[in-house]
Amino acid sequence: MKTKYMNPYLAGVLLGLVLLMAFFFSGRGLGASGAVKSVVVAAVEVVAPGHAANSSFYSKYVGEDKSPMKAWLVFEMIGVLVGGFLSGAFSGRLKWKVEHFPGITANRRLVFAGIGGVLFGYGSQLGRGCTSGSALSGMASLSVAGFVSMMAIFGTAFALAFFFRKNWI
Amino acid sequence: MGPLVPQEIIGADWNLFIAFVVGIGFGFVLEQAGFSSSRKLAGMFYGYDTVVLKVFFTGAITAMLGLLFFSLFGWIDLNLIYVNPTFLGSAIVGGIIMGAGFIIGGFCPGTSVCAAAIGKIDAMVFVGGIFLGIFFFAESFPLIKDFYMSGSMGPLKVSDVFGISGGALALLVIIAALIMFKLGELAEKKWPREEY
Numbered sequence: 127m128k129t130k131y132m133n134p135y136l137a138g139v140l141l142g143l144v145l146l147m148a149f150f151f152s153g154r155g156l157g158a159s160g161a162v163k164s165v166v167v168a169a170v171e172v173v174a175p176g177h178a179a180n181s182s183f184y185s186k187y188v189g190e191d192k193s194p195m196k197a198w199l200v201f202e203m204i205g206v207l208v209g210g211f212l213s214g215a216f217s218g219r220l221k222w223k224v225e226h227f228p229g230i231t232a233n234r235r236l237v238f239a240g241i242g243g244v245l246f247g248y249g250s251q252l253g254r255g256c257t258s259g260s261a262l263s264g265m266a267s268l269s270v271a272g273f274v275s276m277m278a279i280f281g282t283a284f285a286l287a288f289f290f291r292k293n294w295i
Numbered sequence: 296m297g298p299l300v301p302q303e304i305i306g307a308d309w310n311l312f313i314a315f316v317v318g319i320g321f322g323f324v325l326e327q328a329g330f331s332s333s334r335k336l337a338g339m340f341y342g343y344d345t346v347v348l349k350v351f352f353t354g355a356i357t358a359m360l361g362l363l364f365f366s367l368f369g370w371i372d373l374n375l376i377y378v379n380p381t382f383l384g385s386a387i388v389g390g391i392i393m394g395a396g397f398i399i400g401g402f403c404p405g406t407s408v409c410a411a412a413i414g415k416i417d418a419m420v421f422v423g424g425i426f427l428g429i430f431f432f433a434e435s436f437p438l439i440k441d442f443y444m445s446g447s448m449g450p451l452k453v454s455d456v457f458g459i460s461g462g463a464l465a466l467l468v469i470i471a472a473l474i475m476f477k478l479g480e481l482a483e484k485k486w487p488r489e490e491y
Contacts, residue, residue, distance in 0.1 A: 205318020242400015243424015253389020
């Protein structure tokens with residue numbers, strides 16, 4: 127099959143080397159949802175500082191000498207934005223677009239993207255990390271949590287694929 | 296010698312800069328692999344494009360072997376590497392909710408940010424959804440806290456559960472991955488699709 131993308135096995139090796147670099151330098155793996163959590167915490171702290179200080183969730187991250195945005199994952203995700211943009215520029219893929227299966231409307235795609243995002247956001251906090259932080263980095267460090275997350279995420283997506291097939295095929 | 300920052304071989308001041316550089320590599324590789332396309336990602340679950348399987352497992356195995364060999368050569372102290380702790384109940388239920396989010400939304404958090412970076416509007420909406428979802432979790436935290444904290448097993452490793460070495464576990468994962476790669480290639484032949 128002709129492809130405009132990198133060979134997936136080569137991309138996998140490169141992804142693994144990036145992850146290994148994170149472990150070797152910082153002693154930790156990659157992540158994504160944790161950065162959005164920092165943004166949520168920072169936003170709540172600005173809008174409702176009293177609520178943030180009293181909440182059993184936000185109070186873990188806010189206080190006199192703590193700043194939620196000065197976090198490893200926040201800087202890493204800013205890097206992801208830059209790296210993704212550079213790759214898109216390099217390969218001529220920078221374009222405003224709602225990508226969707228031709229059998230559905232753009233609006234339907236956006237509604238489902240929003241619902242999926244809400245679910246992923248909620249699940250990532252309950253599961254202590256998403257596909258990158260818990261599953262990928264966890265598997266690399268042989269953690270039980272990593273393997274469990276991977277199987278639960280992919281297993282559920284496979285199990286539900288039939289019900290959402292009209293959105294994709 | 297590694298990990299460098301926790302052992303103070305590199306100053307902690309550099310850690311956020313390292314995070315930024317690592318992130319650039321992460322975002323670049325995800326986009327080059329095609330993870331900025333939800334239709335390509337969802338292909339995994341319908342068999343027409345198994346790039347997710349190939350990149351994800353090759354990446355996990357590369358880093359896994361890297362850690363094991365670095366440790367063998369004395370280049371890294373695995374005791375200083377963060378191993379995410381296992382809370383079985385919340386890991387399974389959280390994973391199920393994330394899996395539903397994956398097939399409904401077509402992205403995961405890392406890939407959605409990467410796709411948003413090249414202008415995918417559906418990805419931007421997904422990122423907004425993540426923000427809301429985390430906010431809902433934070434607000435519902437008092438109600439769910441007991442379940443969230445239940446079944447704590449600490450930073451448990453699969454190799455310890457089965458009483459095998461890390462290397463033996465890695466070999467089993469490699470064998471499983473090779474079988475899945477073969478199945479993925481067969482599925483792509485069976486349900487061919489144009490690329491997005």
